[in-house]
Amino acid sequence: xxxxxxxxxxxxxxxxxxxxxxxxxxxxxxxxxxxxxxxxxxxxxxxxxxxxxxxxxxxxxxxxxxxxxxxxxxxxxxxxxxxxxxxxxxxxxxxxxxxxxxxxxxxxxxxxxxxxxxxxxxxxxxxxxxxxxxxxxxxxxxxxxxxxxx
Numbered sequence: 001x002x003x004x005x006x007x008x009x010x011x012x013x014x015x016x017x018x019x020x021x022x023x024x025x026x027x028x029x030x031x032x033x034x035x036x037x038x039x040x041x042x043x044x045x046x047x048x049x050x051x052x053x054x055x056x057x058x059x060x061x062x063x064x065x066x067x068x069x070x071x072x073x074x075x076x077x078x079x080x081x082x083x084x085x086x087x088x089x090x091x092x093x094x095x096x097x098x099x100x101x102x103x104x105x106x107x108x109x110x111x112x113x114x115x116x117x118x119x120x121x122x123x124x125x126x127x128x129x130x131x132x133x134x135x136x137x138x139x140x141x142x143x144x145x146x147x148x149x150x
Contacts, residue, residue, distance in 0.1 A: 001051030002048040003053070004017060004048075008068040010060055015029075023127060056091055057088075091126060091128070096120075
């Protein structure tokens, strides 16, 4: 069995396939999550049997998080593959994540909060070379962190 990891928080979309915790296939796409995630997963499902699906539940792009959650949750139910999740900080070495303007999400010992930065740190999400499925949990509800900003 393999494990599927989806990080759809910003561009590029990252998809990783893991075997025994080791990354065996990496896919990056600059296309919109809504347009490319279904076709990429369709191809992967033809080549691999997945024991788990994992996704980054946020914070990040609200739309990409919603799309990846709905798609993966539906796939989880239809294919009877457990869906697991974690926060986005797992995939960027706990660096601040841009929210809006100079406001960023940061992870503290109390949880995820927002802070203002004079310079918004650039962050890039990465797929880890090694994955421990025990790092993820069954609380898969998306994390948005802040409401819509008008």
